[in-house]
Amino acid sequence: MNKEFLDYVTHLPAVDAHEHLRLEEVRLKKxxxxxxxxxxxxxxxxxxxxxxxxxxxxxxxxxxxxxxxxxxxxxxxxxxxxxxxxxxxxxxxxxxxxxxxxxxxxxxxxxxxxxxxNKPGMIDRFLRQKGRITHILNANYQTEQPTPYCSAVMPFFFLTATLPHNPAAWVKELETVSGAPVTDAASCVEAIVALFRRYAAQRVVALKMISFAWPAGSRSDADAALRKIREGKSLSRDEAFLSSSFLMAESLKRVPEFGFTVVAHCGYSSGVNYPFDGANVRNMWPLMQANPEVRFDLLHLNYPWVDEAIATAKAYTNAHLNLAWLPILNPAVAERVVAEIVHCVPANKVLALGGDYWELPDVAYGHLLLGRETLARGLDRCVEAGTLTYSEARRVAEMWLSENAFETYPLLK
Ligand SMILES: [Zn+2]
CATH class of the missing domain: 1.10.2020 (uronate isomerase, domain 2, chain A)
Known part of the structure; x- marks a missing residue:
């Protein structure tokens, strides 16, 4: 490993393209x-x-x-x-x-x-000063952010059990935002658009969803589900997914008016004793095809099915790869895939870093450093193999660590 090149990659200014950082007061109480x-x-x-x-x-x-x-x-x-x-x-x-x-x-x-x-300014000391992070895409699911260089990513979740945990409360919140009753699919989509309008005014840059195998729900599925919610009844899993898929498809059509990027969790789930094949990048294909104007940032390289994510970013004009979490899920894979992505996917479509922590900006620093190392070692392999020069490898690192974030997230400033 070329030490000088490793130093270059570990010291470049970078965008942390995926965190969940809560307000610092939460950590300070611990x-x-x-x-x-x-x-x-x-x-x-x-x-x-x-x-x-x-x-x-x-x-x-x-x-x-x-x-x-x-x-x-x-x-x-x-x-x-x-x-x-x-x-x-x-x-x-x-x-x-x-x-x-x-x-x-x-x-x-x-x-x-x-x-x-454990005192105020931790995110600043650990991530901005020590970690050379200039911007953070932060899915803490609230518009209030812990630092001025954190940009909000809000949930793009509907009536499924994932979030909101309580569909009735979510509908009530939509009514408050839109100032109109949510009685059926049409009024629900209008209320979601009103929520988008509010997000746009609050500097939200992206919406986050999960790449579930969404069934093809119809307008009447969504009408029926909203009627049940109004009657105080709960939804079955099928009813929730069918109605959600329709509401998602309809509101995705409105996303280009606002310029939000849609971030999708793909692949592995954290935890143990849990089937982790529920969210796959393949499930994004119909949504990406139906919404060519929407940019989709696909998280975690769909680990462990990384080949499918790489092929997806090659095949879809609106698909971007986000390697957040991969360096700690499997550091050797994170290193190996660099050559595969470099020689398969256009260089402007990859974001290399994301810490993915809620109350641990210190551990996020460790994650981001490991991510810089796996990137440097992966690029170094290409130079060793003679397929990149060091100056080309440096250019790829600059794009993946920082420049691309502003193309994938046009609202990021
Ligand atoms: Zn995450």
């Missing part, structure tokens, strides 16, 4: 320590390695004594020390909290340091 930094994605690896749900709850409870928790955490941590989920945490411990190796002799001192650093 009593974080080194174990707690494993609570988001890494908790799945701890469970996968054999930790029980009860032990997980115990070790993540920072009100309990650290020594007792560390004793229970350590054997499982040693099993997951080398996974990407852990690497993101360990990079943060090393670069932000000065801990070279998490072990018996360092757990207490690094935890004290984490608590001492």
């Amino acid at each position: 009593k974080p320590d080194a174990i707690w930094l494993f609570h988001q994605y890494a908790n799945a690896d701890l469970r996968s390695a054999g930790m029980s749900e009860a032990t997980l709850a115990e070790v993540m409870d920072t009100a309990r004594p650290l020594d007792l928790r560390w004793k229970k955490f350590k054997p499982f941590f040693e099993r997951i020390r080398h996974t990407g989920y852990s690497m993101a945490v360990l990079y943060a411990l090393r670069d932000l909290y000065g801990c070279e190796r998490l072990e018996d002799g360092t757990i207490r001192s690094v935890s004290e340091r984490i608590l001492a650093e």
Whole structure:
């Protein structure tokens, strides 16, 4: 690996193209320590390695004594020390909290340091200053953002069980925004457009959905579902999906008036003991075909079905690839796919970085650094193979890390 090239890629200004960062006050209320930094994605690896749900709850409870928790955490941590989920945490411990190796002799001192650093301005210190992040596309699903360079991504979810959890409350909210009753599919779509208008005034840049296998719902499915909601009845799963697919298809037609990008979760789901094949990039094909004016940012390279995402970005003029989460899901795949994407997909259609954390801007820093490394190593492989020069590789890195974000998200400023 060419050290100079690695340095170039790790120091470039970059756009963090996918986060869920909550307002900082949420994190400031916590009593974080080194174990707690494993609570988001890494908790799945701890469970996968054999930790029980009860032990997980115990070790993540920072009100309990650290020594007792560390004793229970350590054997499982040693099993997951080398996974990407852990690497993101360990990079943060090393670069932000000065801990070279998490072990018996360092757990207490690094935890004290984490608590001492739990003060306002964390996103700025960790991501903007240390991580050289200039903009953050932030799906915290609220228009209020933790920093001025976070841009809001709002939910593009309908009457399914995913979100809103309560369809009746969602319909009520739409009525408040639009100032008109939502009685059927037509009035619901108009209310959604009123919501879009409000989003546009609030600097929202994108809407986020999930690439479920949406069934072909009709207007009468949506009319019937909205009638049931008004009568206080709940929807079956089929009714929810059929009505949602119709409302989604109709409101997608209105997205170009506002310029929002549509972000779609594709592939793997976090957690354990869960079927993770529900969201596939293939499900986006009909929506992309029907809406050629809408830009679709396809998340996570549809891992583990990465070939399908790469082919999709090649085949659809409005498909973009977002590699957020991939570097920690599987760092070796994130490195390998660089050559496959470079030599298959136009260079303007890829966003390389996204941290994907809610309350962990420090671990997001670790994730983004790992993402820069896998990108640099993947590009270096191309240079080694003689298919790119270093100057071409640098250009690809500049586009994937920053420039492309402004093309994929025209509202990003
Ligand atoms: Zn996400």
